[in-house]
Amino acid sequence: MTALKTPAPAPTRGRPDPQPPRRVGFSQRLGRWDVKFSPYLYISPFFILFALVGAFPLVYTAYVSVHEWNLLGGQGEFVGLQNFTDVLGQAVFWKSVANTFSIFILSAGPQLALAITIAALLDQNLRAATFWRMGVLVPYVVAPVAVSMIFGRMFADQYGLVNAVLGGIGLDAVGWHSDRFASHVAIATIVNFRWTGYNALILLAAMQAVPRELYEAAVIDGAGRLRQFFSVTVPQIRATMVFVVITATIGGMQIFDEVRMYDAQGLGGPSRNWMTTVLYLYDVAWGNQKNFGRAAAVAWLLFLLIVCIGLINFFLTTRIATSDGERPASRRRTKELIARAQAASQARAAGADAAHRAEPAEPADPSPPDPGPDRPGSQTTPGGDR
Amino acid sequence: MSSVPVTAQTAGKAAARAAARRQERLGRHDRPNRTGRAARAASRRPGWVTYALLALALAISIFPLYYTLVLGSSTQQEISQRAIPQWLPDLSLFDRFATVISATQINFWKALTNSMIISVTASLSVVLFSTLAGFAFAKLRFAWRRGLLVFVIATMAVPTQLGVIPLYILMTDLDWVGKLQAVIVPAMLCPFGVFWMTQYLSSALPYELVEAARVDGASMFRTFRSIALPAALPAAAMLFLFWFVMQWTMFFWPSIVLNSQNPTLPLVVQSLQGQYFTDHSLVMAGIFLVTFPLLVIFAIVGKQLVAGIMTGAVKG
Numbered sequence: 151m152t153a154l155k156t157p158a159p160a161p162t163r164g165r166p167d168p169q170p171p172r173r174v175g176f177s178q179r180l181g182r183w184d185v186k187f188s189p190y191l192y193i194s195p196f197f198i199l200f201a202l203v204g205a206f207p208l209v210y211t212a213y214v215s216v217h218e219w220n221l222l223g224g225q226g227e228f229v230g231l232q233n234f235t236d237v238l239g240q241a242v243f244w245k246s247v248a249n250t251f252s253i254f255i256l257s258a259g260p261q262l263a264l265a266i267t268i269a270a271l272l273d274q275n276l277r278a279a280t281f282w283r284m285g286v287l288v289p290y291v292v293a294p295v296a297v298s299m300i301f302g303r304m305f306a307d308q309y310g311l312v313n314a315v316l317g318g319i320g321l322d323a324v325g326w327h328s329d330r331f332a333s334h335v336a337i338a339t340i341v342n343f344r345w346t347g348y349n350a351l352i353l354l355a356a357m358q359a360v361p362r363e364l365y366e367a368a369v370i371d372g373a374g375r376l377r378q379f380f381s382v383t384v385p386q387i388r389a390t391m392v393f394v395v396i397t398a399t400i401g402g403m404q405i406f407d408e409v410r411m412y413d414a415q416g417l418g419g420p421s422r423n424w425m426t427t428v429l430y431l432y433d434v435a436w437g438n439q440k441n442f443g444r445a446a447a448v449a450w451l452l453f454l455l456i457v458c459i460g461l462i463n464f465f466l467t468t469r470i471a472t473s474d475g476e477r478p479a480s481r482r483r484t485k486e487l488i489a490r491a492q493a494a495s496q497a498r499a500a501g502a503d504a505a506h507r508a509e510p511a512e513p514a515d516p517s518p519p520d521p522g523p524d525r526p527g528s529q530t531t532p533g534g535d536r
Numbered sequence: 537m538s539s540v541p542v543t544a545q546t547a548g549k550a551a552a553r554a555a556a557r558r559q560e561r562l563g564r565h566d567r568p569n570r571t572g573r574a575a576r577a578a579s580r581r582p583g584w585v586t587y588a589l590l591a592l593a594l595a596i597s598i599f600p601l602y603y604t605l606v607l608g609s610s611t612q613q614e615i616s617q618r619a620i621p622q623w624l625p626d627l628s629l630f631d632r633f634a635t636v637i638s639a640t641q642i643n644f645w646k647a648l649t650n651s652m653i654i655s656v657t658a659s660l661s662v663v664l665f666s667t668l669a670g671f672a673f674a675k676l677r678f679a680w681r682r683g684l685l686v687f688v689i690a691t692m693a694v695p696t697q698l699g700v701i702p703l704y705i706l707m708t709d710l711d712w713v714g715k716l717q718a719v720i721v722p723a724m725l726c727p728f729g730v731f732w733m734t735q736y737l738s739s740a741l742p743y744e745l746v747e748a749a750r751v752d753g754a755s756m757f758r759t760f761r762s763i764a765l766p767a768a769l770p771a772a773a774m775l776f777l778f779w780f781v782m783q784w785t786m787f788f789w790p791s792i793v794l795n796s797q798n799p800t801l802p803l804v805v806q807s808l809q810g811q812y813f814t815d816h817s818l819v820m821a822g823i824f825l826v827t828f829p830l831l832v833i834f835a836i837v838g839k840q841l842v843a844g845i846m847t848g849a850v851k852g
Contacts, residue, residue: 181755188756192672193684195665196730200691203722207699207706214701271590274582284838285594287845291834292601293785295805296823300600303607303816311603314619347597348845355846404695407787407802414809428788435701436792442701449698456695 208453215446222440233447237434242422243448246430247455249334249418253409253426254402256338262394264346269353270379283354286347298340298411305336327413330423337424340408345401349394356390357383392467399463403456404428427452601827608632608821615816632821641811642822643799648829650794651801654716655783658723659776666726667772670733671764675746676756685734692727700792707793718793719800723783729775732848736771737764774844777837784830801826 215233218226237243268286276282289297304311305326313323326336360383368378384391406428410416417433418425425433431452435445605625607615609632614621637644672678673685703722704713712718741764749759765772787802794800796807808822834841 184756186678189672189676189678189681192668192676192760193730196669196688196725196727197684199665199721199725200727203703203725204691204694204699207702208694210702210705211699214705268590268593271582271586271593274586276582276586276590280839280842282590282594283842284834285590286597287838287842288597288601288831288834291781291785291830292827293787293802293805293830295787295802296827297600299805299809299819299823300604303820304600304603309616309619311619343596343600347593351842351845352848358846400693400695410787410791411805411809416806431700432788432792435704442705446701449701453695453698460693 211446211449214442215450217443219442219446220440221436221442226443229443233443234451237444237447237451242425243427243430243451245422246418246425246427249422249424250403250405250426250428252331252334253337253341253405253424254399256334257341258395258398258402260338261342261346261349261398262391264342265349265353265394266384266391268346268350269357270383272350272354273357273383283351286350288347289344290348292344294340294344294407295411297344298408301336301340301343302412305339327419333412333419333424337405337408337412340412341402341405345398349398352394353387353390356387360386396460396463396467399459400456403452403459406432427455601824601831604820604824604827605629608817608824610817612815612817629821632818633825635818636808636822636825639811641796642804642807643796644804644825647799647801647804647826650716650799651784651829654719654723654790654800655780657720658783659779661720661724662726662729662779663772663776665724666729666733666775667737667765667768668760669730670735670737670768671741671760673730673734674738675741675743675764688727688730692731700789704792713793714795714798716794716798719786719790722789723779723786726779729779732775733768733771737768740771741767771847773840774847777841778844778848780833781830781841801829 216228216230218229220226272279272282272286305313307313307323307325307327310326312326317323324332326332364382364386365378368382373381405426409418409424409426409429410432412424413419417437418429427448431445431448433439434441434448606620606622609625609627609629610621636642669688673681673688707713707718745763745767746759749763754762785802786800790800790803791806794803796803796810799807804826805823808819808826812818812822
């Protein structure tokens, strides 16, 4: 834009002598505008897009949710909170919420455990490290719908691979599509298949950032591989673990692709055994009901649910992040150690009886999180930060 | 460390007992083989167990894809009789591929082109917008800079999918339903990208370079193009890949605004199920076809994608 305006002081060409100051002034002013407005210009695409496809729809959802609104008929009359009470009164909605939680919990735990294991395996002096890393990332580039179709076939009630294997080792066939809990396990497996390798790489990155001196110190203290892992690695990557859990939670509340493609109908099974809330939203809006008003109400309820879980996550995280592993905590621990050493030396001076009383405290490892009395102190630290 | 008898004299019998117990406990693990263990841990050479476990993980990762090939080369009868009809795929697979590709209801080539267009356009815009905004947030001074950056980060927590109903109404009003822009435009929004480029540029681009360019008389945009953009290239490439895979595999929103006449590859999976739901071998062959293009891309740039995911984790 500025380039277009620079030819403006063209008249100077004829009389060069008196004009230069003015010309400099003009280009300086242009430069100042450039400096002043460029930053806003550069960030504006993001904000315009956000207003258009992020903020506006979210707010407009509220407007739609209090109206009668149909896919074909469009906007109807104002109905207040009728849509919300309708949705809350439907058993299917509650079933979908329960399904969502069930599938999420079944997937989150094993996923984290597996991802940490794989990350620990990868966090070694491997030959062809990139090959193994790419290998565990392969499922990530397979579209969830495709994964779901393949696993839907493998988990088929009849002639399915999983049931065949179960039969091979002498177990009964499982109704992966007929039993509610079994279907949740199968869908959780689909989710885990896609995300475990991805999360393993994130955790691997965190593991590689752990200072090697800590391991050396642990080795000198006589810690074995397993002890090193639980006493050094896990506490050091705690923040990343929390990050992975939070991402998994937000994703877990919005599971759609996997359940939509798990069977041919894609509506959560004959008795909605594996219908998740997002699938319910889809069904209300574009399925049989074609009721946008109600679907908007579902969207808001789901949003509230996610916010609630986010808040719980947040409190748990600040708890975990400050209770140990942070600098204030370790400084406190150091003080405690010094205090304990002083007490011990005093006791030693006082005699055998006192030493005997102080002794049980000695073998106890100071590394577990500080007990009761120190909690309030650790709570005030993040408060000060905020 | 003092010996047990000395402790007994200076600190008493009980302390000596404790010291003896402690030494015994430590000594059993520590003393005899400290050097061996330390040496082993320092080099950290993994044994065959590690490789075996990793090979197992790898096998599980690629087994489902292999299974599609196996089922794709079997007939419907064989599939309904045995879970693993045969162990190796055979040439009949290619007949099934041909059937799926030539089926008019599937629109395979159109889906491939559409997926390409959507993923490339969305990723390029995200990279451009994110780099621009990241440059501004990281290296330029302006009012409300911190506040706006916090706002961007806050929008990361808002799941945009929850606005699907109004977004769909908007697309209907614009008459975009069934057209590619209905998928592309919402996919151009990526708060994470802005955050990421801000993080990257604030460490990778020295202020001195920006100032030098300004002193040399470069305009703001010239500074961005000649100084910031080259510096941002590694992170921009990672962001591109990340967003590309995300858009390529996306299903929820395209399944709402697009249809089987103008599909993306994940929508083809749905058409396959609708079209051949009784013929599993065709469905499975089709699924492999749908997955194959991204696998090829992954084989070429997988290393960068791995690096991107790992860098993003350390920064984010």
